[in-house]
Amino acid sequence: MRTTTLARRVLLAAALATALPGIALAQAFPAKPIRVIVSFAPGGAADQIARAVSEPLAQALGQPVVVENRAGANGNIAGDFVSKQPADGYTLLMSSGGTVSINPHLYAKMSFDPAKDLVPVASAARVLVYLQVNPAKVPVNNAKEFLAYMKANPGKLSFGSPGNGSSPHLAGEMMKSMGNVYATHIPYRGAAPAIQDLLAGQVDFMFDPGVGLQHTKAGKLKLLAIGSPKRSPLYPDVPTMEEAGLKGFDADTWFGFYAPAGTPQPVVARLNTEINKVLRSPAFVERMNAIGAIPAPFSPQEFGARAQEDSKRFGALIRERRIVGD
The missing domain is CATH 3.40.190.150 (Bordetella uptake gene, domain 1)
Incomplete structure (x- = not known):
């Protein structure tokens, strides 16, 4: 019995000795x-x-x-x-x-x-990414109308993104693939400058990572859909791209x-x-x-x-x- 108790104490001491340096490091950080x-x-x-x-x-x-x-x-x-x-x-x-x-x-x-x-x-x-259009350039009211408008005007629309391969860019490519539509991608060095050009009409639409929602509330941009599998709890009235007909659309990051x-x-x-x-x-x-x-x-x-x-x-x-x- 004494041998067993002693062995347990030795193991406990060894475990504490191993853990103490890590505990001390966490407590000292940051200096x-x-x-x-x-x-x-x-x-x-x-x-x-x-x-x-x-x-x-x-x-x-x-x-x-x-x-x-x-x-x-x-x-x-x-x-x-x-x-x-x-x-x-x-x-x-x-x-x-x-x-x-x-x-x-x-x-x-x-x-x-x-x-x-x-x-x-x-x-x-x-x-989440939010499909937004410049209403002065794209005369549509919802995502289904938007997809139909793109099909009727192949290659005439352009969309901005924070950069090549960014999630808003991939959302646009996902839409092009699943919707069998075409638009020209214009990459920027960030979402903010892309939104500014969307407001100015230099590009027609964008899958906005949220920084342009203030302009939607001000009526300068029109929000058509979100790129999530389910509706956002923050915007429950805004449909998903799947509801617009693109089954399985998911561009969240x-x-x-x-x-x-x-x-x-x-x-x-x-x-x-x-x-x-x-x-x-x-x-x-x-x-x-x-x-x-x-x-x-x-x-x-x-x-x-x-x-x-x-x-x-x-x-x-x-x-x-x-x-x-x-």
Whole structure:
């Protein structure tokens, strides 16, 4: 009996000795400011999410959280930069899921491997895309009319997106494929400048990741449908693209935070815990409501699984449409 008790004590002591360094690391982190590198231009969904998280996260961690924008190559510029930073939790990537799930299908060569060089930290929001048109240029009232109008005017319409291979671009390609219609894609360096050209009539429509919804409320743009499998709880009266006749249409993506591979698990866990607290706050929910996004507090493992699902879904579309990166 004494031998058994002694053995248990030895095992318990060994387990505590193994756990203590990780616990101490999590408690000591952070000891300096944290940088959040956003993969798209200011004003877009990724930028707005990063800034909505940064201030309350800084308060929770007791250190400044500084947001920087490094747009380009559908997130590859920011992703490459973060992947080469020290794996200590002080540099994070905020991006759409495209950097991890889509870019490996778009680019024959990349300067980093998202699956190996980055690790998921925390999801932030499910970002929906909203089919919006400039009503002065496209005389339709609903998505069914819009699809019919496109068929009657092949190649005459153009649509903007935050960049080649972005989720709004892929939503447009999904519509072209499933609806047997054609329109010219015009890529921009972010959603905000694409929306500005939609307002100006330089492009005719866009699958907006939410940043242009304010203009819909002002009557400057017309919202026809959403690209989700189900209607949005934020816009319950707006039909889905499936209801317009495109069965199985799903262009949702998950935006979130990543860190360089090798970042200690206790640091990832601490960041995940604190970010998830922010996502559940009324202030963050309100900010997301403004852009039509839905907060999505996941564990790192759940977030990674979502990225893998998106990779399969969008990878098939990219191969079918023969889309390549810039």
